[in-house]
Amino acid sequence: MIERYATLALLTGLLSVPSSAQLSFGGHPRGLARTAELPEAPTVVMPEVDEQALLAEDEARAAQGIKGPYRFGYNHATELALDNSGVWHELPNGDRVWRIAIQCPRAYSINFEFSEYVVPEGAEVFVYNDLGEHIGAFNAESNPGNTVLGVTQLPGERITIEYVEPAAVRGTGSLRIGQVTHAYRDLFKSTKGLGDSGSCNNNVICAVGDGWRAQIRSVAMITVGGNGICTGTLINNCDEDGTPYFLTANHCLGGNNTWVFRFNWNSPTCIINNNGPTNQTISGSTLRVNSATTDVALLQLNSTPPASFNVFYSGWDRSTTIPSSAVGIHHPSGDVKKISFDNNPLTTSAYLGNPGSGTNFWRVGNWEDGTTEGGSSGSALFNPEGLVVGQLYGGFASCSSITADYYGRFSQSYSLLQTWLGNCGNQLFGYPSATAVDDLNLSDNRITLVPNPSNGQVQVLLPLLARQGGTVRVFDALGQVVAERNYATGTERIDLSLQQPGGIYFVEVSSGDSRQVERLLLDR
Numbered sequence: 001m002i003e004r005y006a007t008l009a010l011l012t013g014l015l016s017v018p019s020s021a022q023l024s025f026g027g028h029p030r031g032l033a034r035t036a037e038l039p040e041a042p043t044v045v046m047p048e049v050d051e052q053a054l055l056a057e058d059e060a061r062a063a064q065g066i067k068g069p070y071r072f073g074y075n076h077a078t079e080l081a082l083d084n085s086g087v088w089h090e091l092p093n094g095d096r097v098w099r100i101a102i103q104c105p106r107a108y109s110i111n112f113e114f115s116e117y118v119v120p121e122g123a124e125v126f127v128y129n130d131l132g133e134h135i136g137a138f139n140a141e142s143n144p145g146n147t148v149l150g151v152t153q154l155p156g157e158r159i160t161i162e163y164v165e166p167a168a169v170r171g172t173g174s175l176r177i178g179q180v181t182h183a184y185r186d187l188f189k190s191t192k193g194l195g196d197s198g199s200c201n202n203n204v205i206c207a208v209g210d211g212w213r214a215q216i217r218s219v220a221m222i223t224v225g226g227n228g229i230c231t232g233t234l235i236n237n238c239d240e241d242g243t244p245y246f247l248t249a250n251h252c253l254g255g256n257n258t259w260v261f262r263f264n265w266n267s268p269t270c271i272i273n274n275n276g277p278t279n280q281t282i283s284g285s286t287l288r289v290n291s292a293t294t295d296v297a298l299l300q301l302n303s304t305p306p307a308s309f310n311v312f313y314s315g316w317d318r319s320t321t322i323p324s325s326a327v328g329i330h331h332p333s334g335d336v337k338k339i340s341f342d343n344n345p346l347t348t349s350a351y352l353g354n355p356g357s358g359t360n361f362w363r364v365g366n367w368e369d370g371t372t373e374g375g376s377s378g379s380a381l382f383n384p385e386g387l388v389v390g391q392l393y394g395g396f397a398s399c400s401s402i403t404a405d406y407y408g409r410f411s412q413s414y415s416l417l418q419t420w421l422g423n424c425g426n427q428l429f430g431y432p433s434a435t436a437v438d439d440l441n442l443s444d445n446r447i448t449l450v451p452n453p454s455n456g457q458v459q460v461l462l463p464l465l466a467r468q469g470g471t472v473r474v475f476d477a478l479g480q481v482v483a484e485r486n487y488a489t490g491t492e493r494i495d496l497s498l499q500q501p502g503g504i505y506f507v508e509v510s511s512g513d514s515r516q517v518e519r520l521l522l523d524r
Contacts, residue, residue, distance in 0.1 A: 027137040029126035029162045030097055038089050041099035041160050048105050049074045051184040058374075065352060067394045067405075068377025069228025069252050070334050072185040073111070076104075080177040081116070082163070094167030098175075101160045104182035109153040112161075113226055113258045115178025117142075117149040120169035129156040135279070137164075143284045143302055150258035150283045152223065153181075155188045181226040187334050188275070197332035198399030202370050204329065204337045206270040208479045211506045211519030212327060212339060214430055215386055216266070217312040219379065220282075221331040223260040224252050229334040231379035232261070232299070235388055236313040236431040238422025244282075244301035245313075245420060248378030249391050249408070250290045253297055257284050261301060263309050267336040276336055280309050289416045294360045294408035295351075295393040297378070298417055312430055314380065316388040318414040319426040322346055323383035325477075325504060326364060328392070328405075330379035332372055340370025341477045343503055351393060351406045362390045362407040364397070369477060371397050372405055381407040384504055384521055387427060447509050447516050453523035460494040460507060467491060470511030474520070477504050498522060 030036045058071055080086070086100030104110050110129075119125060119140050128134035133154060143149045165173050202208050204216045218234040232248030246261070261282040267273050284302035291297075305311045328340040342364045349363035350356070362381060372379070372392060381390040390407030397405045414421075421428075448461040460472055472494055474483040482500050498505070502524040508517045 027124060027126070029128050029134055029136065030164065031099055031126075031160055031162050032128055032132055032134065038097060038099065039087050041101040042085070042087055043101040043103050043158070044078075044080060044085065046076045046102065046104045046180055046182060049182050049184060051106070054184055062374055065394045065396045066374070067372060067392055068230045068249070068374050069224045070230070070373070070375030070377070071228050072187055072334055073181040073183040073227035075225070075227045076180045076182065078177050078180050082173070082175050094170075096165045096167075096170065098163040098165070099160055101158060102177075102180055103158040104180065105157060107157040107182040107184070108186040109155045109183040109188055110157070110159045111153040111181045111183070111223065111226065111260075112151050112177055113179040114149040114151065114175055116174050116176035117147055118174040120165075120172045122166045122169055123173050124164045125175070126162045126164075127151060127154060127159055128162070129154045129159050131156060146257060146284055146302060148258050148284070150223065150226070150260045152260045152262065152278070152281050153183065153187055179226050185334065197335040197338060197373055198371060200369075200371055200399035201332055201335070201338040202340070203267040203270050203273065204339050205267060206339075206479060207475055207506070208341070208369065208477065209339045210475075210508065210517035211504065212329065212382070212386065214312045215314050215327075215382055216329055216337065216339070217264070217310060218314040218430070219329045219337060220246075220261045220263045221265055221334070221337070221375075222248065222252065222378070223262070224256070225254045226258070228252075229331060229375040230377045231330040231375065231392075233329075233380040233388060233391075234305075234311055234313045235421070236315050236428055237420065238424035238428060240431045242304065242313065242431065244304050245288070246285060246299040246301055247380060247388065247391055248297050248299065249393060250292050250295045250297045251393070252378045253287065253290060256287055256299060257302070259283070259285055261285070263305060263311055265331070265336055273336060280305075288420050291413065291416055293357075294413045296391060296408050296413040296416070298420060300420075312432075314382070314388050315386065315427065315429040315431075316410055316421075317383055317385070317427050318411045320411050322348070323389055324502075325384050326362075326389070327382045328370070328372060328376070328379055329382070330372060330376035330392070332374070332376045334375045338370060340367050340372060342366070343368045343477055348409070349406065352395070360409055360412045361393060362409055364395070364405040364407070366402045366404065367397060371399050373398060385427075386430070386519075447507070447518055449507060449518050449520050452518075453521040454498075455524060456498040456500075456522060458496050458498065458520065460496060460509065462492055462494070462509065465514055466509050466511040466516065468512050470509060472496070473508045473510075474498065475506045475508065476500065
């Protein structure tokens, strides 16, 4: 069966760097307050980096078909701690504030890792830049059960880190900054428009993404090792209990307990790339199992994404059935989330023709719409039913190279994953099964397509909400309208006779202020 998901047109507009980031808990740094009387934070200046040499190294990696991690920054090893750096200031009530500034000359942004992060109850950590943008407060619950913390990017070449320690817990905190990342690529696109990825890519907000709204919510961009980008996917388990298992690629691994997972970084507009929210992040994960044989890694996030993230846990198919088409959802070149379509059957293959890798990989012969790039590594490959069948290893596909990509086969990996995901048959659909509120609050008022899959003769059954008169449109996988009909008030069902070739289509019903989309599979 095919799961059905409805969607509303999303709000558009520019979104700036937010005032808080997940596993942060709001508040405002004292150093940004106009009335603050704090001593100037001493600045530690990092060595300059050779951006051109780093970019040349990146080009050489791409020429080898390596999709990731997509390197955006250079890591500086540091040993900056409360007892050897920065400056303390005691407040009138006995609380203390410690601050340090870090400058990376010519950096587009800075992120860093606390190699030691022990923050007692009531203490807070903030990070801010010279523009007054900040993230935090981070506190004792920001990476529960762990003593390290990865902190996401802030734009600019200078940041300030502020630690506020109440008098009641004086001297019990410990912070050590073990790594600072100088971004020589502009992840925030502060100097130009968004869209470092190729122009053939589709923003997920576009109409072609309408049949994949749930799966889109399961995909996150990962900052790996402090200076690289990969992609991964929350996946469901047989208990369907929302355990945050996360699928990505083995070759992305390294320092995953300080990885930062950014959800819902999507452009709010289709044609023009605009920035999306950057504050929906989780820090840290535990590696459950990995294998180079199929380039698979299964992680468990250290924290469950909160309800406000509205995430989805994608289902999976561990059978050996060859998908008749496929979809990839990913962050190419560290860009906002994109969606790509292969309209042809996959084939089993060795990786790039290497016989030693057997038939452990799915081969996407070429993408008909969209592509993958560096940063797409680890992203899930979905079959026509919206189920995960693999994760991206590599290939030479790009907007200018209409060639193959290779994904580790989920069916070949499952003997390792089963310990964590369970044993409940060949297919498991996504969790939660109900449509999310911000997609469309119509769990009992969705359009229904009968039959689905269909040979072309299909009935569109309309709920009460959609019986006020409106329009039915059918889109192909490229977003082109292949059929359109208006219907009158009181209409309960619409009969469609579609002559198009087999494949994935999207049926949209617009009535008044509501809009719903269902995915239709023509099986001829």
